[in-house]
Amino acid sequence: MSDMRFFVDPIRCIGCKACMQACSECDTHKGKSMIHLEYIERGASTQTAPMVCMHCDLPTCAAVCPADAIKRTEDGVVQSSQAPRCIGCSNCVNACPFGVPRYYPEIDQMLKCDMCYDRTSVGKKPMCASVCPSEALFYGTLEEFQSRRGGTPQNSFQFGEQTITTKVFLVLPDGEIGLDMDVISHMDARFEPDAFDHLDPFAHLEPLPMEQPQTLRGRL
Amino acid sequence: MANPPLSREEFLDTYGPTLHYSPPGGFRSVEDYDALVDTHCCFCGQQCGIRLKVKNNEVVGFEPRYEFPFNKGKLCPKGIKRYLQGSHPDRLLHPMRRTEHGYQQITWDEALSETVSKIQEIQAKYGKDSFAMLSGVSLTNEKSYLVGKFARLALQTANLDYNGRLCMVSAGAGNKKAYGIDRASNHWEDITDAKVIFIIGTNIAECFPITTDYIWRARDKGAKIIYADPRMVPMARTADLFLPLRIGSDSALLMSMLHVIIRDGLTDEAFIEAHTTGFGDVRAAVADATPEWAAEITGVPAAKIEQAARWYGEAETGMILHARGLEHQVKGVENVMSCANLALATGKIGKPGCGHSTITGQGNGQGGREHGHKCDQLPGNRDITNPEHRKYIAEVWGCSEDEIPGKGITAQEILNEIHAGKIKGLLSICFNPLISLPDANFNREALNKLEHYSVIDFFLSETAQHADIVLPGSLQEEDEGTTTSGEGRVIKINAPVTPPGEARRDWEILLDIAGRLGRGKYFQFSDTQEIFNELRLASRGGTADYSGITWEKVVNNQGVFWPCPQTTDEGLATMHAENLDDRHPGTPRLYEGGKFYHPDGKAHFNAVSWRESGEVVDDEYPIWFTTGRVVSQYLSGTQTRRIGPLVDQFPHPKLELHPRMAKELNIKTDDWVTIQTRRGEVIIQANVVNTIRPDTVFMAYHWGGKESANLLTQRALDPISKIPEFKVSACRVRLATPEEQVQGEHTKSLSARTEKNLPVGYNLAERRKELRR
Numbered sequence: 004m005s006d007m008r009f010f011v012d013p014i015r016c017i018g019c020k021a022c023m024q025a026c027s028e029c030d031t032h033k034g035k036s037m038i039h040l041e042y043i044e045r046g047a048s049t050q051t052a053p054m055v056c057m058h059c060d061l062p063t064c065a066a067v068c069p070a071d072a073i074k075r076t077e078d079g080v081v082q083s084s085q086a087p088r089c090i091g092c093s094n095c096v097n098a099c100p101f102g103v104p105r106y107y108p109e110i111d112q113m114l115k116c117d118m119c120y121d122r123t124s125v126g127k128k129p130m131c132a133s134v135c136p137s138e139a140l141f142y143g144t145l146e147e148f149q150s151r152r153g154g155t156p157q158n159s160f161q162f163g164e165q166t167i168t169t170k171v172f173l174v175l176p177d178g179e180i181g182l183d184m185d186v187i188s189h190m191d192a193r194f195e196p197d198a199f200d201h202l203d204p205f206a207h208l209e210p211l212p213m214e215q216p217q218t219l220r221g222r223l
Numbered sequence: 224m225a226n227p228p229l230s231r232e233e234f235l236d237t238y239g240p241t242l243h244y245s246p247p248g249g250f251r252s253v254e255d256y257d258a259l260v261d262t263h264c265c266f267c268g269q270q271c272g273i274r275l276k277v278k279n280n281e282v283v284g285f286e287p288r289y290e291f292p293f294n295k296g297k298l299c300p301k302g303i304k305r306y307l308q309g310s311h312p313d314r315l316l317h318p319m320r321r322t323e324h325g326y327q328q329i330t331w332d333e334a335l336s337e338t339v340s341k342i343q344e345i346q347a348k349y350g351k352d353s354f355a356m357l358s359g360v361s362l363t364n365e366k367s368y369l370v371g372k373f374a375r376l377a378l379q380t381a382n383l384d385y386n387g388r389l390c391m392v393s394a395g396a397g398n399k400k401a402y403g404i405d406r407a408s409n410h411w412e413d414i415t416d417a418k419v420i421f422i423i424g425t426n427i428a429e430c431f432p433i434t435t436d437y438i439w440r441a442r443d444k445g446a447k448i449i450y451a452d453p454r455m456v457p458m459a460r461t462a463d464l465f466l467p468l469r470i471g472s473d474s475a476l477l478m479s480m481l482h483v484i485i486r487d488g489l490t491d492e493a494f495i496e497a498h499t500t501g502f503g504d505v506r507a508a509v510a511d512a513t514p515e516w517a518a519e520i521t522g523v524p525a526a527k528i529e530q531a532a533r534w535y536g537e538a539e540t541g542m543i544l545h546a547r548g549l550e551h552q553v554k555g556v557e558n559v560m561s562c563a564n565l566a567l568a569t570g571k572i573g574k575p576g577c578g579h580s581t582i583t584g585q586g587n588g589q590g591g592r593e594h595g596h597k598c599d600q601l602p603g604n605r606d607i608t609n610p611e612h613r614k615y616i617a618e619v620w621g622c623s624e625d626e627i628p629g630k631g632i633t634a635q636e637i638l639n640e641i642h643a644g645k646i647k648g649l650l651s652i653c654f655n656p657l658i659s660l661p662d663a664n665f666n667r668e669a670l671n672k673l674e675h676y677s678v679i680d681f682f683l684s685e686t687a688q689h690a691d692i693v694l695p696g697s698l699q700e701e702d703e704g705t706t707t708s709g710e711g712r713v714i715k716i717n718a719p720v721t722p723p724g725e726a727r728r729d730w731e732i733l734l735d736i737a738g739r740l741g742r743g744k745y746f747q748f749s750d751t752q753e754i755f756n757e758l759r760l761a762s763r764g765g766t767a768d769y770s771g772i773t774w775e776k777v778v779n780n781q782g783v784f785w786p787c788p789q790t791t792d793e794g795l796a797t798m799h800a801e802n803l804d805d806r807h808p809g810t811p812r813l814y815e816g817g818k819f820y821h822p823d824g825k826a827h828f829n830a831v832s833w834r835e836s837g838e839v840v841d842d843e844y845p846i847w848f849t850t851g852r853v854v855s856q857y858l859s860g861t862q863t864r865r866i867g868p869l870v871d872q873f874p875h876p877k878l879e880l881h882p883r884m885a886k887e888l889n890i891k892t893d894d895w896v897t898i899q900t901r902r903g904e905v906i907i908q909a910n911v912v913n914t915i916r917p918d919t920v921f922m923a924y925h926w927g928g929k930e931s932a933n934l935l936t937q938r939a940l941d942p943i944s945k946i947p948e949f950k951v952s953a954c955r956v957r958l959a960t961p962e963e964q965v966q967g968e969h970t971k972s973l974s975a976r977t978e979k980n981l982p983v984g985y986n987l988a989e990r991r992k993e994l995r996r
C-alpha cells in the first residue's frame with residue numbers, strides 16, 4: 004500500500020462519469036458517489052475535472068472538526084467522518100481547500116472519499132481508478148506512472164499562505180512545478196493556445212463557408 | 224391492426240420505463256455474494272470484460288475484471304450499472320396477447336400456437352415472403368446464426384434483416400470492396416504503436432470510451448492526433464489538429480488529403496505496385512481535389528487539410544478510425560472507401576501501428592454481421608446469391624439448395640414494404656426500429672398496418688408495444704454464447720443467472736416455433752454450444768471463418784481473433800463439427816505481408832467522386848441537423864432508459880447549438896425549441912455550447928415518443944449498403960410557442976417513472992416476487 008499513489012489528470016478526463024457510477028457502488032455510501040465531476044464551463048468546452056479527496060498530510064477538514072470525527076490512518080488515508088462523532092456542523096465542508104466533503108442531511112453526517120479503504124487497505128485498487136476509461140484517474144506506483152506516461156505529478160499546493168501536501172497527486176502539464184490556488188485555469192494549459200481556441204473553436208468559420216439562406220447568411 | 228392498445232401514459236404506468244436504482248435486496252457488503260462470474264458488458268462493441276456478482280440467482284453488482292486484456296478492469300458508466308437491468312421490475316415475465324384494453328397473460332402454448340398459425344395463415348394467403356423477420360445484434364453469435372437459419376428454413380422467407388443495417392454495414396461494404404473482408408484491420412493494441420491517429424466521424428470518448436486509453440497510450444509515445452468532426456467532442460478537445468468539417472462533406476476532405484499526399488510524393492509506390500489494383504483511377508479522381516476546393520465544401524481551412532495530409536502521409540505508422548459519423552450517410556460506403564484509399568496509398572496497413580478500422584457500435588455488431596442474419600448473406604459472410612456458397616450451406620444444413628430463399632430486402636426496405644401493404648406479418652427479436660430507424664412517423668404507420676406481429680424481447684420496447692403476441696426472451700446474462708468485439712475478438716458470454724418468471728432463452732423459443740412449423744428436423748440443438756459448433760462448420764472456408772475456434776480456446780486465450788480457419792486435411796474435409804481442428808491461433812492483425820482477401824490477393828482502390836448528401840440546407844430548412852449518442856445511453860435505450868443512475872446522467876435529449884446561432888434565433892440554454900424537418904418536428908430544450916459548428920445542430924437519438932431524434936431524419940439510403948442517412952438532414956429551429964412548451968413538459972413527464980412513484984396497477988410487489996424466480 005505504502006508506495007501506491009493516486010494520480011488525477013483532468014486533461015484526460017472525458018466526462019463519462021464512470022468514476023462516479025463506480026464510486027456509488029460502494030456499500031459504505033450506498034448509491035451515493037463521493038467523487039465529484041466538475042464541468043469547467045460546458046458552454047465553452049467539453050473539459051471536465053474529476054475531484055477526489057486529496058488526502059492531505061495535514062488535513063484542514065480534520066483540523067477544524069470540533070468533534071474530532073475525521074481520522075487519518077497510518078498510511079495517510081483521511082477517512083469519512085465517524086458516524087457516532089459527526090455532529091453535522093459542516094465545518095469541514097467549508098474549510099477544505101479542495102471543496103471535497105459533503106454534508107448529507109438525510110443521515111446528518113459528512114461523507115467523503117476514503118480512497119475505497121475497504122479495497123485499498125487489502126491491496127486492491129479504488130473503484131474509480133479501476134474503471135476510469137482514459138486513466139484520468141490512475142492508481143499505481145510513481146515508477147509505474149512515469150514509465151507509461153508524461154506529465155508532472157504534483158502533490159504540493161499553494162492556497163494563498165497555506166502550503167498543502169497531499170497523498171493524491173495532480174498531474175500537470177510537463178514542466179509545470181507549482182500550483183497556485185486557481186486549479187481550474189491549468190486544465191487546458193498543456194496545449195498550444197491555437198490548438199484549442201477556448202472561447203470559440205469555430206471562430207475561423209466566419210463568414211460561413213456554406214451557402215446559407217438569407218435568414219442566416221453572414222449573420223451567424 | 225397493430226395500433227398500440229394503450230395510450231402512452233398507460234404503457235408507462237404498466238410497462239415502464241421504470242427507473243431502477245438499487246440492486247435486488249439493496250446494497251450489500253462487498254463480500255456478500257454467492258459467485259463471481261466472468262463475462263462481458265452487454266452494451267457497446269468494445270465488449271469489456273466484467274465480473275458479475277451473483278446472489279440467489281440474481282445479479283447484484285459487479286467487480287472489475289482486471290485480467291481481461293482489452294479493458295483491464297476499465298468500464299464506462301453503462302458497464303458499471305448494467306447489472307441493474309437484471310432484476311428490473313419492467314422485465315417481461317409471461318407471454319402476452321394484445322386485447323382491446325392492453326395485454327393479457329397467456330400460456331406459452333397459446334402464444335406459440337397463435338404465432339405459428341398466423342405465420343401459416345399469412346404465408347398461405349400472400350406467399351412466404353409476406354412474413355418478414357427483423358433481428359438485433361445484441362444477440363450472441365449463436366443466436367445470430369440461428370436466426371439466419373430459422374428465417375430461411377423455418378419461416379422460409381427471404382425477408383430477414385438486422386439492426387446492424389443501422390450501424391456499420393457501410394463500413395462492412397466498403398471494407399469488402401477495398402480489402403475483400405469485413406473486419407477492423409487490427410487488434411486495438413496496434414493503435415498504441417501508431418505515430419499518427421486520424422479519427423473521423425466518431426465521438427470516441429462517449430461512444431467507445433475504453434478506446435481513449437489506447438489513444439492516450441499512443442500519445443504517451445509521441446503520436447499525433449488528427450480529429451475531424453462537426454463537434455468538438457471530448458477527445459477532439461485535446462487533439463493536435465482539429466478539423467471541424469461540415470456534416471456530409473467527409474469524402475471531399477478525404478479526397479483532398481489524398482490529393483496532397485500524391486502531390487507531395489508521400490505515396491508508398493512499392494506497396495501500391497505490389498499489393499493493390501486501381502490506383503490510376505483514384506489518382507485521376509482526386510486530381511482536382513485541391514485543399515482549396517475541399518475547404519469550400521468542408522469549411523475546414525485549406526492549410527489544416529494540408530497539415531492533416533502531411534502528418535498522415537509522412538508518419539512512419541498511422542491508423543485511421545471512424546464510426547457512424549462517416550458511415551451513416553448516403554455516401555457511407557464511398558466515405559469508407561476514401562479512407563481505405565488513404566491507407567493503401569501510403570501503405571499504412573497490415574503492419575504494427577498501421578491500419579484502418581471502423582469502431583463497432585452495437586454489442587455484437589461485428590459478429591452479428593457474419594453469421595447470416597443479413598438479407599443478402601449466409602453464414603461465414605457468404606453471399607446468398609452465389610451458387611457455390613448456397614451449395615455448401617445447404618450441405619451443412621442438410622436441406623436442398625432451393626429450400627434456401629434468395630436475397631431479401633433490407634431493414635428500412637422491409638418497413639417500406641410493410642407500409643406499402645406488401646409484407647403482412649412480422650416476427651422480431653431484440654430490435655426497436657421505431658426508435659432506431661429514421662422517419663419514425665412513417666415507421667409507426669407501417670407497424671400499424673401489419674396483420675400480425677409477434678415479438679421476442681425482454682422489455683416492452685416502443686416497437687414491441689405494437690405486437691399482437693409478446694414472447695418474453697432472455698437478457699444477455701441469462702444465456703451462454705459468444706460475441707465478437709469491435710477488434711474482431713471472439714469472446715465468451717457466461718450466464719450467471721436463469722431467466723425469471725416464465726421468460727425463456729431466445730434460442731429455445733425459436734426452436735419451438737420451428738418445431739411447430741414442422742421444420743424441427745433442421746433445428747436439433749440441445750444447447751448453445753451445439754449451435755456454435757454448427758456455426759463453425761458453416762463458416763468454414765467463408766471469409767468470416769470461425770471453424771478453428773472452440774469455446775474452450777476462447778476462454779483459455781481470453782478471446783480468439785477470426786479468421787481462424789482449419790489447418791488439417793481432416794478438418795478441411797469433414798462434415799462433422801466434432802472433427803474440426805482448433806490449431807490455428809487466430810488473426811489479430813489482418814493483411815500482414817500485403818495479403819488481402821480478394822481472389823487476386825490484392826487490395827482494391829476504389830475511385831470516388833464528390834457528391835452531395837441526400838438532403839442539403841435551403842431557404843426553407845437552413846440549418847444542418849445531425850444525431851449521435853451520449854455516454855450513459857445505449858442505442859434505442861430499451862435497456863439503459865430503465866437504469867436510474869444512467870438516466871440521471873443525461874435524462875432527456877437536448878438540442879446542441881452554437882452561441883452564434885443561438886443569438887440569431889434568440890435562444891438561450893434550457894429554452895424550449897422546436898426543430899422541424901420535412902419528416903416531423905421535435906420540441907426539446909436547448910443547450911448552447913460553442914463546441915459545435917455554428918451552422919449545425921445536434922441531438923442524441925436514444926429516446927422514444929416525441930423526444931425521438933428519428934422523427935426528424937430521412938429514409939434516404941446508401942445505394943450499396945442500404946444504410947439510412949441518419950447523420951445528415953436539413954432542419955429549421957425556432958423558439959417554441961407557449962403551447963408547444965406545455966407539450967414539451969408533458970412529453971418529458973412521460974419518459975420514465977421512478978420506482979417510488981409507480982401507480983398501484985403496476986403491481987410492483989407481485990412482479991418482484993416473480994423476478995426472484
Ligand code: SF4
Pocket residue numbers: 015016017018019020021022023040051053134135136137138139140
Ligand atoms: S471515469 Fe475518468 S474520464 Fe470518466 S469522468 Fe471520471 S475521471 Fe473523467
Ligand code: SF4
Pocket residue numbers: 056057058059062063064065081098099100101102103104115
Ligand atoms: S482534500 Fe479536503 S477533505 Fe480531503 S483530506 Fe484534504 S482537507 Fe480533508
Ligand code: SF4
Pocket residue numbers: 264265266267268269270271297298299300301302303431432433
Ligand atoms: S458500454 Fe462499451 S465501453 Fe462501456 S463498459 Fe460496456 S463495453 Fe465497455
